[in-house]
Amino acid sequence: GDSVTQMEGPVTLSEEAFLTINCTYTATGYPSLFWYVQYPGEGLQLLLKATKADDKGSNKGFEATYRKETTSFHLEKGSVQVSDSAVYFCALSDQGGGADGLTFGKGTHLIIQP
Amino acid sequence: GAVVSQHPSWVICKSGTSVKIECRSLDFQATTMFWYRQFPKQSLMLMATSNEGSKATYEQGVEKDKFLINHASLTLSTLTVTSAHPEDSSFYICSANKRGLGLGDTQYFGPGTRLTVL
Numbered sequence: 001g002d003s004v005t006q007m008e009g010p011v012t013l014s015e016e017a018f019l020t021i022n023c024t025y026t027a028t029g030y031p032s033l034f035w036y037v038q039y040p041g042e043g044l045q046l047l048l049k050a051t052k053a054d055d056k057g058s059n060k061g062f063e064a065t066y067r068k069e070t071t072s073f074h075l076e077k078g079s080v081q082v083s084d085s086a087v088y089f090c091a092l093s094d095q096g097g098g099a100d101g102l103t104f105g106k107g108t109h110l111i112i113q114p
Numbered sequence: 115g116a117v118v119s120q121h122p123s124w125v126i127c128k129s130g131t132s133v134k135i136e137c138r139s140l141d142f143q144a145t146t147m148f149w150y151r152q153f154p155k156q157s158l159m160l161m162a163t164s165n166e167g168s169k170a171t172y173e174q175g176v177e178k179d180k181f182l183i184n185h186a187s188l189t190l191s192t193l194t195v196t197s198a199h200p201e202d203s204s205f206y207i208c209s210a211n212k213r214g215l216g217l218g219d220t221q222y223f224g225p226g227t228r229l230t231v232l
Contacts (some may be wrong), residue, residue, distance in 0.1 A: 043224050089157070100163065
């Protein structure tokens with residue numbers, strides 16, 4: 001079956017540091033890939049997505065590129081802020097875009113210190 | 115916007131009782147809603163897919179008689195945990211699909227319901 005593996009946290013960085021959260025997946029076919037973010041006390045929010053190989057999703061300074069050859073979708077940000085502190089989930093969907101249920105990674109807790 | 119609400123946000127019940135959790139899409143119609151379960155420091159696990167007007171599709175290992183799902187309208191799905199036991203204590207999260215304009219569906223998540231069974 002499908003699975004998503006992401007680096008376990010917590011990840012603690014200083015403000016303005018460079019961020020990478022690794023995510024790899026196994027899936028049949030050509031899944032769509034997502035990053036969701038969960039701020040304290042709130043529901044999951046879609047951060048970015050990519051629906052085919054070599055696509056780059058981007059939002060709020062975050063980027064991730066769909067790498068089919070390495071089955072990866074690593075999340076990056078050049079300069080993090082305290083407000084980026086949250087839990088980040090990598091996920092995939094077999095039926096592009098979310099027409100079916102998502103398979104999630106375990107989540108990575110990101111802590112940004114001033 | 116695309117807002118999904120859940121009610122209640124937390125509930126404590128006695129073992130053997132049933133608990134109903136509501137999931138509503140507040141500003142859009144959702145033909146499909148999903149129910150997930152999240153254990154502490156674990157991933158969200160898909161429990162079932164709920165389509166308006168039809169029976170829910172349950173993931174392998176999820177007891178359909180234990181977790182009753184009703185999708186009565188395009189804006190409401192309910193999850194009823196029947197004869198709850200302490201091992202059912204968990205964080206239950208719903209999501210709803212909103213059809214995009216040529217971009218496929220996007221799932222919008224509710225804030226979750228914390229269930230504690232004593």
